[in-house]
Amino acid sequence: MASGNHTVVYFSEQVVVLLSCALSFVGSSLILLTYCVWSDLRTTPRKLLVFLSVADWLSAVSYAFGVWKSFRGDSLDCVVQGAISTFANTSSFFWTVAIAVYLYVFIVRSSQRLADNLVLIFHVVSWGVPLIITVAAVSLNKIGYDASEVSVGWCWVRIQAQDRVLWMLLTGKIWEFLAYITLPVLYILIKRHIHIAHVALSEYRPILANRPPSQAFSSMADVKLTLIPIMFIILRIWSTVRFVLLLADSSVRQNPVLVTLHGIGNTLQGAANCIMFVLCTQPIRKRLCSALCLCCKHRAEAQYSDIVPHRLQPGQDTLIRKEEGSTGQAQTR
Structure with missing residues (x-):
């Protein structure tokens, strides 16, 4: 199955991961399209979801190119693909955390002004930090062929680099680990606050039920954004497992099932977000069906x-x- 320091990516694995990339591409595009077409959906939380979708869209395209090429060595297109996927993937981490922070400030701290003021900081951090890291990695010749040891055909940190573990951490894994810690804490605090608020306002539910449907749907959509961290962990955990197995020098990291799960998890974020916030959101689903019928x-x-x-x-x-x-x-x- 493996030859030396190289994980073989089978054709069946390529097909599955390419399908995952295609679904993520379509899903991210649909999120962007619905946001552009319907102005009443342009709330700040959904705007943050759009920025996350841009990163996921870019990840899906770059990963699909890498899986399709299934690189066998260093080349210019390998470096370009690795740089784009590194930037997009790291940016996706930051935007996922940014959404959780925004919801925490908006819902728990009840400060919409502070939450809206954080959006500019989110842009600087979520685009700027990944860009700086990626430029530094490319300039120091750290991006290149990684023998699919912690990827599925695409390029990332050069496997021959002496300090490859350090650059794997800087270009993704350290931010992934921090997200694993930060997101559950924020998610639990948000859900706890919502639960307490629902109990405290139970006597006013008949009044709240008479709100305009558009406001109720908007609130439901904003609450659904809390599901992003959970989906993030479910999808990303497989790449973390393979990274840990690489550090332990375990051949289990080359298991075809684990490799396939890694490929799906890294590329399916856009499709998962589309399912939650487009297809499973009733007003948007109705509009899409009406537009399709028309x-x-x-x-x-x-x-x-x-x-x-x-x-x-x-x-x-x-x-x-x-x-x-x-x-x-x-x-x-």
């Missing part, structure tokens, strides 16, 4: 208008209408 209707009408004039000679359409009218009268009788 599009199909217009397409059918366009096809009919293109076909009928070519098939009917002048005057035949009037004759057909008369025949249809007489047939309808006969059936009525």
Whole structure:
């Protein structure tokens, strides 16, 4: 299964991971599309979700290219792909934590002004820090072929680098570990606060139930954002397991099942977010279904208008209408 310091990526694993990348690409694109089309969805929490989706979209594209190429050595496209995926993946970590911090300040601290003021800081940190780390890694020739030891065909930290563990930590793993600690704490505090608030306001539920549906749906969408940290941990844990196994020099890291789970986990974030915040959000799902039905209707009408004039000679359409009218009268009788 493995040859020396190299993990073999089988064709079946490539297909599964590429499918995961495609789903994430579509899911992230749908989140961006719904945000652009419907202005009433442009709340700050959903805007943060859009920024996360941009990072996940970029990750999906770069990972798909890496899995499709299945690099066998250092090359220019390997370095470019590794740099893009490193930046996007690290940015995704920061935006996931940023969303949890925003919700904590907004819900627990009840300070919308402070939460909104943090958005600029989120941009500086979530885009700036990954960019600085990536530029430094590329400049020092640390990004390149990693023999799929902690990847699934794509490039990351050069496996031959003497300080590869340090750069693996700096370009992703240390932020991943911090997210594992930070996100559950913030998530528990948010859920605890929401539970206490629901109990305290139970006597006012009949009044709250009369709020406009749009406000109720917006609140539900904001609360759903707390599910992002949980999904993050479920998806990312497999790459962490392989990293720990690499440090322990265990051959288990080359197990095909673990490799496949790693590939799916690293690339499915965009699809998971789309399922939670688009397909499983009733008002957005209704709008998508209505838009799809309307599009199909217009397409059918366009096809009919293109076909009928070519098939009917002048005057035949009037004759057909008369025949249809007489047939309808006969059936009525």
